[in-house]
Amino acid sequence: MTEAPRTPLQAALDGIDYPDSDSAHAAKVRQAELTKPAGSLGLLEELSIWASSVQGRCPPHSFERTRVVVFAGDHGIAAAGVSAYPAEVTAQMVGNILAGGAAVSVLAAAADAGVRLVDMSVDADTSQEVSRSDISRYKVRRSTGRIDTEDALTANEAERAIEAGIRVADEEIDAGVELLIAGDLGIGNTTPASVLVSVLTDTEPIKVVGRGTGIDDAGWIRKCAAIRDARRRAWPHRDDLSRLLAIAGGADLAAMTGFLLQAANRRTPVLLDGLVVSAAALTAQLGNPRVVRWFQAAHLSAEPAHDLALRRLGLTPVLDLGMRLGEGTGALVALPILRAATRTLAEMSTFDEAAVSTSVSTGFDPA
Incomplete structure (x- = not known):
């Protein structure tokens, strides 16, 4: 047979x-x-x-040939009021990054690193953002399901997103990149990331909830409830990488997971950024624990779930600057230190x- x-x-x-x-x-x-x-x-x-x-x-x-790949996606859970910013900011920030006006753009230029943006699930048509940029080639859908009441993705969508991340890693490595940085962009993305950390570290939801984009106390309470309910739905699938990402992750997190796994498979190191990327790293670790040996933690963010994730990964962050922006910014600040070490x-x-x-x-x- x-x-x-x-x-x-x-x-x-x-x-x-x-x-x-x-x-x-x-x-x-x-x-x-x-x-x-x-x-x-x-x-x-x-x-x-x-x-x-x-x-x-x-x-x-x-590590002179370094590339930041920013995986962008919107999340249906943003409708629960878990962010200080409206969902349309994600699409607006796509344009800002492509125009060179975002923090990742500035810090990448300072660190002599390239930037690539990949739209996995932005709730807008980004294919027309700039004619020269094929950022939506791997797009799975617009936004995701609201994870406290429904799955983020179908099983097929999760598979497609993971495979997209694998292909993106292959493209960058085949182009000669020596060091990869994964970045994230998306309103509401710290909520699914915190759910994944809560599940994969067996931590009660209230201990993983941070302020994200700067939510007030009422927003923090809403975020606690959303993470609690999503965790309850995800917990039975805590040993199934693909199913976990479909239920409580999103296309961006699934793509990051595939990206990190393929980087390790291709023997290419990765400098991890903040909470969202580290949640994907935890999910990758679920698939194969050896993957972590290819990662270096760039910094410790202000999100409590990030410290939990790094402890479970067994990684010591290079910096602690209170950063919580995402986009790959913390990794870019740490990059000159890594180069100095070499x-x-x-x-x-x-x-x-x-x-x-x-x-x-x-x-x-x-x-």
């Missing part, structure tokens, strides 16, 4: 391996030989070791090269 061909998702899940342990070991050895006290560069040393492992070389190079390992002299003594001679003989 002929076996059915593997789906793109299954191929991505099956192909994920660990980064190169030999390169990581070589990086640890080299760190001990550099002209500094052991451990004196703190987290920079750990970042350089991670960079060596995911690049499969020691010393590593500086350069210290690659370009600092060893004690032997610099003819520097490795210890102080006291003349004391303990015998």
Whole structure:
């Protein structure tokens, strides 16, 4: 009997391996030989070791070819009053990013990184936004179901969104990208992200609810209720990646999950941004725990669910600046630090090269 061909998702899940342990070991050895006290560069040393492992070389190079992919989508749960901004802001921000006026645009230029926007479920026709941009090629639908009372996506839509993220990762990696950053854009998207974190970390809803776009106390209460009800619907499917994304995620989160899985499958590292991307990373971890070894957490956002997600992923954030914008902005701020870490390992002299003594001679003989 002929076996059915593997789906793109299954191929991505099956192909994920660990980064190169030999390169990581070589990086640890080299760190001990550099002209500094052991451990004196703190987290920079750990970042350089991670960079060596995911690049499969020691010393590593500086991740010059970096790309931010912003997955955009609206969420039906916004109708429950869980955001301080109206849903039409998502489509308006699409235009702002494409025009170069958004925070991600400015920070990407400062960090010498490219930006790509992918419309997965914006509740507008973005295909006419700019003639040169094919941003809606993978669009699954306009907005999603209201997850406190109905599924975000059908099973088919969830599958299409996951596979879209896989294809986007392939396109970027085939174009020569060395480091990927996933970003998010969408009014209401911290609500499904918080539901996923609540389910996947087995945390009661009230502990994952943040202020998102800056909601007031009444909005916070509405958001608590929405997350509670959506979590109740999602909980029975907590071991099924695709079903969980269909019930309580959305096309953007599903695409991010596929994107992260395929990046790991293609041995390409990812710098994680904030809550929404980290919720997708948690979902990817559900599919294959090895995926996390290809991720580095850029920052800790002000959303309480983000800290829970990073703890479950076992990742230490590079920065804590109180940021909660999304779009990939936190990762872009951390990118120069990651590059600095790689350069210290690659370009600092060893004690032997610099003819520097490795210890102080006291003349004391303990015998």
